[in-house]
Amino acid sequence: MSSAAALHAVPLGTVEVLREIDEALDRLPHGDVVGAADASAALSMADKVITRLQAVRLSLVAEADRSEVASESGMTGTGAWLAACTRRDGSQAARDVRLATALDNGLDATREALAAGAVSTEHAQVIATATAQLPEGLDATERTAIETALVRRAKLVDPGTLRRDGRRALAAVERSQAEVDAHEDQVLRTQEDEALAKSRLTWHQNGDGTTSGHFTLPTLAAAILVKTVQHVASPRRFAQQAAKAARAAGATTAAEAADATWDAFRAADGDWAHRYGSAFVELLEHLPTDTLSGKVAATVVVTVDHEQLKASLGAAHLDTGHDLSASEARRLACNAGIVPAVLGGRSVPLDLGRQERFFTEAQRVALATVYDTCAAEGCDRPYAWSELHHEDPWASGGHTDLALAVPLCGHHHRRAHDPRYWHRVDTDAHGKKSVIYSRRS
Template identity: 55%
Template sequence: MALAPALPVAPVLGADAAVREVHAVLDRAGSAGDLGVADAASVIRDAERAVARLQALKLAAIAVVDRARVADRTGHTGTAAWLAHRGTGGGAGAARDLELATALEAELPATKDALARGDLTTQHATVIARTAEQLPPCITASERARIEASMVAKAAHVDPGRLAREGRRELEAAGRTQAEVDAHEDGVLRAQEKAAMRATRLVMSDNHDGTVTGHFTVPVLAGTILRKVVQQMASPRRFAQKAAKDAKAELAATTAAATTIDATAAPGGGRDRGGGGANEVTAAAATAQREAVQREVWAAFRAEDLTWEQKYGQAFVELLEHLPTDHLSGKVAATIVVKLDHDQLTHDVRAAGLDTGHDISASAARRLACGAGILPAVLNGQSQVLDLGRATRFFTEAQRVATAVTYDTCAAEGCDRPSAWAELHHEDPWALGGDTNLDKLIPLCGSDHTRAHDPNYSHTITTDTQGRKHVTFHRRP
């Protein structure tokens, strides 16, 4: 039997020719606007991988230019200045590219190869490079290789922010002890906090038109406090208190009227023991109350006709105008939950987690525990009543804090919004007899909380071994 002729092997292109060919192919590409949803999703995934591979080529080329000291021949102060002169990314972007290119060439072969395959992004590669730079000097070459391989594997499944958090504990991949891992993580956080304080700036200028323009750079903790306050002040929920109060009064009047009618209609003017007239009216009125509150809240919110930037700006103005002036070193403006156990509070060096999804060093946590505006959620400490049954409709601040200890993010599958942003949802609807208890509390971000009550969606709830709820949404046909 004659063998089929072998297919010709495509010649290997040089990197420069390959990039030119990519441009030629893109010139022939049709409009993405004509794609179906499935094809568009595929394009997004493949385009991200292609971008990563092109960035890998660019970084390798930068390393070549840097080794050849091209900048010396052109009169530039260095490779970063040469890149900034040729490109549009600016000096800061050029410096970051050069730093990453140098790190990939010098000590991160696995990361370089993964980036060339498009298995991770330059943001992931930057996190891996920073993690490698922060490793203690005592780490051996083989341990470094294991740590790099571990992070490259994780980069395929987590975003750069999560990878950075896990990177601080990558000494575990090198087989180091728990004490060594904790001490290294705390040291990295303390170094970041010191660098953040050095980088802190506030610049303000009078525009002479009734406005002041400013720019600031602050540590993540201070920025988190400000963001949390402003977002809560700008939230449409601020309209809910008055709307709920009015609706409650209306419900009470409706219930009283229904009870009077029910009693009058019963034989002999007594209560009708066989019917549920007043209860049925009360349930219907409760549903109407809830719907009326939602309509009024959103109507008042939309009536402002402002962008989110304007809403946040006005909230910031309100915050500034109500700052205390009698003792400026007093309470901070927001409650931040610091999650730590008793040993951490007293003498450990393990990092503490905030309910916003960030981490701080143990020393910073102990400092914050002295402030009246910071609430340390010390595990195994004195507890508060967290189960309220049917006694109250709304979850309490103590229940919110307990939730922040258990959950890092919104409980919806795939949502990474911090639990500090969450609204507290009843697993069993309170209007249908559900309890306001901790084991029935589900933290959902505003978007997912709205979806939980959207009739166009159904959802399933599962509970993991740590007692955390997980919500999966399904669009109804």
């Protein structure tokens, strides 16, 4: 990347001034502050300086975008150029470019307040978003009045409060209560739709018995999850347990018990992530599945030999293809949302002849002891995802019997009923089936 290309549009003297600021910071004394007043004054000044520098940075980003520095450097866009220049995350660089261009395209009051250190970049982002969401039909004077009102408000409140004010920004130009309410409703519904569209859940097996994951959820759904996990983790229950332990350790007075409880809290301060993780595990293991349309399809089926279960020794098998200890399977067998398929245990009628059109939950559980995956040759989709196919079509007189059930993933089940494909079902000596497909000529 050419430094000349990167800097040719920077206003004269900018680099020199920034270099002087950098050198001045080297002279900054370090050490303990004298008191709260000194700390408050220093923090306020530090925030103001940081904000003003951020304003300079955003103005440079806007200038770089106007000058098409990225194309001169062979980059795909200003965001990619910025990420490369600053060694920052690409998504954050893209957000910076969007804010910089928004400030450079009509948000004069916001840009000036940011440059003066009167509002933060978080406030500026809220104002940029709120003004972009304004309804059509507003003239330039009204838009300027709304921006000015939001900047004035930003000097008094935090970004979260300002965000709520921004949804009702039409009040600043004396629009009717109905119009203000309608706009707020539209903004919220759009935000909710976009949040749902962004929902993601990914996970990765680490190979050491753990799985790591990442989720993006609408804030409401995340709030429900967090509140539930915190309830299960129960800080109040933790306090009660700590107080009980303190008394057992010899605390004789309420003050001693309180001190011991507080010590336990401080000792556990760095361990709350683990406590929340354990609470999340407990929550998942107790999810109710009795109202789902297909209970076993969404429930873990644990297969274990009866003798191993009694002895809590050996390994159990899940219909997701994983193994776990028999003792863990024994614990899970007590929980809701877990279907234990105990080999050698009490039998369940599984051959239903022509009386039933669809395979039952008991039949699905039974097949989980035989199959790990879809029965199609070469398919590795787990059995838990499968649909039960009649080897002899029920519509042609076939029976809904266990021996005629073939677990197929959705893709291969559709192919089994696709007239463009021919398939053959092979059954081995243990009754396990394999389906082979070929395209009809």
